[in-house]
Amino acid sequence: MFLLLISAGATAALAVPSASEANGVTPGTFTIEPAGAATPAQSEPAFVDAVQAAIMRAGFTPLPKPSHSRYIATVVVTHTMRGAVTSGTKSRPAFGVSNWGTGLAVGLPKKDDxxxxxxxxxxxxTFLVRSDNHPVWSGSAVTAQVDGTRAGTPEAVAGxxxxxxxxxxxxxxxxxxSVP
Structure with missing residues (x-):
């Protein structure tokens, strides 16, 4: 990316690095390779597909494995159970005001929950330069979803x-x- 400055009849071109060039990541080819034993086999394709689509939207070109791509993108997915929640409860307002005063309602789980x-x-x-496996970028995202719901499917979570x-x-x- 170049910036053209015109000042008092003089013209000069200054190279201004883009955000990706500043981090050492410039658009090019990439291959996705799962990394680590923490990636469950049943959800791995959904996460690899979602990551590939997102990287393509960022201006990179995917190549099939094995390849001579410029970058290797490693993908690690971990799932951790953090308790249980109920579903099926019709929620009521926890606090209400009426003509007769105020009240507090607490919903308790029903038998059909x-x-x-x-x-x-x-x-x-993690983005690695293929030539020397040097990491040039890494990031992570996390979400909590209820298992067995549409929002909790591997495809929805991966996307x-x-x-x-x-x-x-x-x-x-x-x-x-953090993703809601």
Whole structure:
């Protein structure tokens, strides 16, 4: 990217690095390679597909494995059970005001409520330069979803996390990006 400055009849071209060039990541070819034993086999394709689509939207070109791509993107997915939540409860307002005063209502689980696991999923992606396996970018995104729901499917979770992670690529974040 070049910036053209015109001042008092003089013209000068200054090279201004883009955000990706400042981090050492310039658009090019990449191959996705799962990394680590923490990636569950049944959800791996959904996460690899979502990460590939997000990287392509950032201006990179995917190559099939094995390849001679410029970058290797490693993908690690971890799922952690963090308790159980109920589903099926019709929520009522916890606090209400009427003509006769105020009141507090507390909903208790019914017999037909089901317990589902609350799953925390973290997606970590690292960009390596293929020539020397030097990392040039890494980031992670995390979300908590209820197991057994549409929002908790591997495809839905993978899409949310990959989109959030690469929304401002190649910007580095000091902590994982939290996704609702």
């Amino acid at each position: 089901q317990l589902h696991g609350l799953i925390v999923t973290e997606l970590k992606v 949310k996390l990959a989109d959030a992670l690469f929304a401002q690529f190649p910007r580095q974040f000091p902590a994982p990006v």
